[in-house]
Amino acid sequence: MRSQRQDRTVDVAVIGGGIAGASCAYHLAREGLGTVLVERETELGTHSTSRSAATLLPGYGGQENDELTEAGRPFFASSAEGMAEHPLLAPRELLWIYPREPEGANHDLPGTVPIDYEAALAMCPVLRPEAIDAVAWQAGVYDIDVDGLLRALVRGATHHGAEVLLASEAASLRRQRGYWLMEGGAEIRARVVVNAAGAWADELAERSGLAPVGFRALKRTAFVSPVSTGQQDMAMVVSADNSFYFKPDVGGLMLCSPADETPVAPGDPRPEEIDVAYTIDRINVHTTLQIRSVRRAWAGLRVFAADRRPVIRPHQDDATFIWCAGLGGTGVQTAPGAGQRVAEIVQGLFSSDW
């Protein structure tokens, strides 16, 4: 990976080195397209990508997310087409619980199967049945090795000839004689630009003289706490009223979240103590985990278009500017499928008379 200043001419410049951009770079380079991946930070994946709950959860983000997830399954199953050092997915049981207080959780969750307390306690012995109205089990859930996925995508991209530029901000983009001219940390001429800039995708469109989508960045908090009773193979538990979830993490820790969605400006959000305290209280009411302390807390951005559908398509006013953004709360699980979709769109462009 390089960060020095040098001028380049490529087929495609992918802007944004999170999981989405890395997947696009891999799938584009794999198709033989000259590709450069451009990231503003000094490392890849430092924003939303490194802050996720690392779960593949079917049905979570709607039909298009499910289609992208399905499209990426062979990639996951093949350990990133042989580029990952370890399997990228590990099965994880998942239980939806319907809290007794307050009432009103959605009892009609597609893809779930109601189960009795005995079965629920076998998967998650720390649940408190007296605080819970009902439990449903969901199949097909996995832990994702996010870091392993990112590394495999980047390794694969560079193996197929892509270049990765760190500490390189796409400060401005303008059209010049059939190319996009990117100025910033590096000067790049690219036939096509892929906008995988996460929470900054609208800003990048505006820097390119194109209309934004109107994305909203919603902050989500997470933290890990030491627990003495949780086991590594215990089920992940999600409250059906969207007030919290938790899942075992490595080293005797429990990863917990209030499942919050606070609108914020694109940036580097911080967790609020009150959100962490609220989550601990909710989890302690519904379990015997007795969480008392926090090892590490963080917050990250989940980025949505108004209809919460992923935006993977050419810009309406310029087909050479491709969106890969608005991946919401499923951007890791959908990344392999999203990168494939982008590569198909770009290949279509290169094989047409444009």
Ligand SMILES: Cc1cc2nc3c(=O)[nH]c(=O)nc-3n(C[C@H](O)[C@H](O)[C@H](O)COP(=O)(O)OP(=O)(O)OC[C@H]3O[C@@H](n4cnc5c(N)ncnc54)[C@H](O)[C@@H]3O)c2cc1C
């Ligand atoms: C707490 C939390 C839990 C989550 N849990 C899950 C989960 O369990 N499963 C799941 O699938 N998803 C989950 N998500 C969502 C997932 O993390 C995101 O959808 C995904 O990481 C988005 O990836 P991205 O590449 O689009 O964005 P990012 O990772 O934010 O990458 C965008 C990159 O673009 C760069 N950039 C921006 N502008 C420029 C520019 N002008 N020039 C150069 N670089 C630029 C940024 O520096 C950044 O590195 C969770 C998110 C959060 C916050």
